[in-house]
Amino acid sequence: MPKIKFRYSSAPAPSPIADDVERKIDWYRQRGHEVPPRKLIKTPEQIEGIRLSGIVNTGVLDLVESSIRPGMSTAEIDRLVYDYTVSHGAVPAPLNYGGFPKSVCTSVNEVVCHGIPDEKVLLREGDIVNVDVSTILNGYYSDASRMFLIGEVPAEKRRLVEVTKECLRIGAEAAKPYGFVGDIGAAIQRHAEKNGYSVVRDLCGHGVGLEFHEEPEVAHYGHRGTGMLLVPGMVFTIEPMINMGDWRVTVDERDGWTVRTRDGLPSAQWEHTFVMTGNGLKILTH
Ligand code: MF3
Ligand code: CO
Numbered sequence: 001m002p003k004i005k006f007r008y009s010s011a012p013a014p015s016p017i018a019d020d021v022e023r024k025i026d027w028y029r030q031r032g033h034e035v036p037p038r039k040l041i042k043t044p045e046q047i048e049g050i051r052l053s054g055i056v057n058t059g060v061l062d063l064v065e066s067s068i069r070p071g072m073s074t075a076e077i078d079r080l081v082y083d084y085t086v087s088h089g090a091v092p093a094p095l096n097y098g099g100f101p102k103s104v105c106t107s108v109n110e111v112v113c114h115g116i117p118d119e120k121v122l123l124r125e126g127d128i129v130n131v132d133v134s135t136i137l138n139g140y141y142s143d144a145s146r147m148f149l150i151g152e153v154p155a156e157k158r159r160l161v162e163v164t165k166e167c168l169r170i171g172a173e174a175a176k177p178y179g180f181v182g183d184i185g186a187a188i189q190r191h192a193e194k195n196g197y198s199v200v201r202d203l204c205g206h207g208v209g210l211e212f213h214e215e216p217e218v219a220h221y222g223h224r225g226t227g228m229l230l231v232p233g234m235v236f237t238i239e240p241m242i243n244m245g246d247w248r249v250t251v252d253e254r255d256g257w258t259v260r261t262r263d264g265l266p267s268a269q270w271e272h273t274f275v276m277t278g279n280g281l282k283i284l285t286h
Contacts, residue, residue, distance in 0.1 A: 017038060017041055017233075021041070021231060021232065021233075024178060024231075025229065025231060028178075028229050033180075033229050034227060034228045034229065035228065035229045035231070036215070036216070036228055036229065036231050036234055037215070039210075040207055040214065040215060040216070040231075040233075040234055041231055041232075041233035041234060042209055042210075042233050042234070042235050042275070043233075046140070046209060046210065046235075047209075047233070047235065047275050047284075049137070049138055049139070049140035049209075050140045050141070050142055050208075050209045050235055050273065050275070050284055051275075051284050052137055052138070052140070053090065053135050053136065053137035053138070053140040053141060053142040054135075054142035054144070054273055054284040054285040054286075056085065056088045056089075056090045056135050056137050056142075057133050057134065057135040057142040057143070057144055057273075057285050058144065058285055058286060059084065059088065060080075060081050060084050060085055060104075060133045060135065061131065061133050061144060061145075061146055063080055063081075063084050064077055064080060064081065064131050064133070064146075064148070065146065065148065067080055068123065068129075068131075068148050068150070069123070069150070070123055070124060070125050070150050070151050071122060071123065071124075072122070072123050073117075073118065073119050073120070073121060073122050073123075074106035074108070074115065074117040074118055074121040074123070074129075075102075075117045075118055075119040075121075077104060077106055077117060077131060078102045078103050078104050078106070078117035081103045081104040081131075081133060082095070082103040082104075085103065085135060088137075089137065090135050090136060090137040091135070091136040091137075092104065092133075092134065092135065092136075093134035093135060093136050093141055093143070093212050094132075094134055097212060099256075100114075100116070100257060101116060102116055102117045103117075104117060104131060104132065104133055105130070105131070105132040105145075106121070106129060106130070106131055106132075107129065107130040107132070107258075107259075107267075107269070108121065108123070108127050108128070108129045109127055109128060109129075109266050109267075110260050110261045110264050110265060110266055110267060111130075111258055111259065111260055111267070112200055112203070112241050112243070112249050112259040112260060112261060112267040112269070113130065113132065113203060113241060113259050113267075113269060114257045114258055114259050115130075115257075115258050116255055116257055116258060123150045124150060124151075125150060125151035125152060126150065126151060126152060126153055126154060126157075127150040127151075127153070128147055128148070128149060128150070128153060128157050128160070128161055128266060128268060129147070129148050129150065130145050130146070130147050130148075130268065130269045130270075131145060131146060131148060132144075132145035132269070132271065133145065134212065139210070140209060140210070141208050141209055141210070141211065141212050142208070142209075142273045142284060142285055143208050143212070143237050143239075143271060143273050143285070144237075144271050144272050144273060144285035145239065145269055145270060145271040146270060147161045147164070147165070147268050147269065147270060149161065156244070157244075157266055159195075160197065160242065160244050160266055160267075160268045161268045163191070163192065163195045163197060163242065163268075164192075164197075164240060164241075164242040164268035164269060164270055165270050166191060167188045167191050167192055167220070167240040167242055167270075168188075168238055168239070168240055168270040168271070168272065170187050170188060170191050171184045171185070171187050171188040171220065171238045171240060172184075172238055172272070172274060172281050172283075173187070173280070173281075174186070174187035174188075175230055175238075175274070175276065175280065175281050176230065176280060177230060177231065177232050177276055177277070177278055177279070177280070178229065178230065178231070179229075179230050180224070180225050180226055180227050180228065180229060180230060181216050181217075181218055181219075181226075181227035181228045181230060182219075182222045182223050182224055182225060182226030182227040183224050183225070183230075184205075184218060184220070184238060185199075185218070185219040185220050185221045185222035185223075185227075186221075186222055186223055186224045188220045188221065188238075188240050189220065189221040189222065192220075192240070192242050197242045197243060197244060198242070198243045198245065198246055198247035199220050199221040199240065199241070199242060199243075199247055200220070200240075200241035200242070200243060200247055200249060200267070201219075201221060201247055202249055202259075203241055203249075203259065204217040204218050204219050204220065204239075205217070205218030205219075205220065205236060205237040205238045205239045205240075205271070206218060206236060206237055207234065207235065207236045208235055208236060208237055208273055209235040209273075214236075215228070216228040216236065218236055218237065218238055218239075220238075220239075220240040220241070230276050231276065232276050232277055232278050233275070233276065234275070234276045235273065235274065235275045235276075235284070236273070236274060236276075237271055237272065237273050237274070238271065238272060238274065239269060239270070239271030239272075240269065240270070241267055241268070241269045242267065242268050242269070243261050243263075243265060243266075243267045244261075244265040244266050244267070245261065245263040245265035246261070246262060246263045246265075248261070248262040248263070249261060249262060250262055272284075272285045272286075273285045
């Protein structure tokens with residue numbers, strides 16, 4: 001009796017990238033473009049893991065949204081984030097990341113990002129605050145932030161928050177499969193500057209998913225057609241930090257984290273984690 005040959009029994013493990021994707025990447029590489037290394041192109045299983053992490057992350061932000069109020073300390077937000085995250089079987093990614101001491105970043109008014117929750121920082125009527133939440137679930141990372149208005153906020157600051165939200169949407173819409181990372185920053189910079197604002201240069205969006213911060217860097221300024229090729233399966237954040245005044249920032253000398261505007265004017269930020277698909281970005285942190 002002849003041996004039955006199972007077609008796939010001794011075949012090598014299937015490539016995580018389809019042949020047509022491989023060919024397209026080669027086409028761009030041969031023309032001198034920066035292309036993603038294979039590890040940046042996530043498998044469907046990995047994308048599903050990041051999506052589930054994103055569901056917990058969104059739950060955290062929804063909880064903060066329903067709880068935040070004048071008089072609350074940013075340390076209280078930190079406790080909400082920690083308790084919700086661990087009770088959902090996840091870990092807050094910021095905690096002990098590079099020595100960061102808390103579970104979430106809380107950045108009020110002129111604080112651009114990486115604000116450290118503090119019992120002494122009380123939210124006051126008229127403040128704008130960014131709460132930046134990052135979650136690890138089953139080893140998969142997700143990352144998103146929202147702005148919150150505390151009580152009655154002056155129209156100038158509300159406009160900054162709204163335009164920054166538009167910057168995130170416009171940046172995401174500019175990202176097309178087989179476009180370039182630079183398309184995102186170019187669209188964001190154009191919208192921010194058209195509105196009289198500036199784009200923070202020193203901090204960027206980033207690949208995310210298997211680690212907190214992966215390649216590529218996603219600058220929120222720059223030029224179309226530059227930077228890494230965008231390929232379906234890539235997962236990254238877009239998180240524009242938009243300043244009312246000048247784009248320059250300082251880092252707090254004492255805590256080593258808190259980023260502030262140099263001119264002391266307010267800054268806003270919104271962030272989502274996205275996966276590139278065959279027809280544009282899909283949000284994983286809705
Ligand atoms: N969540 C931030 C981001 O959007 C990173 C914060 S790093 C931390 O990339 F250590 F401050 F948490
Ligand atoms: Co991020």
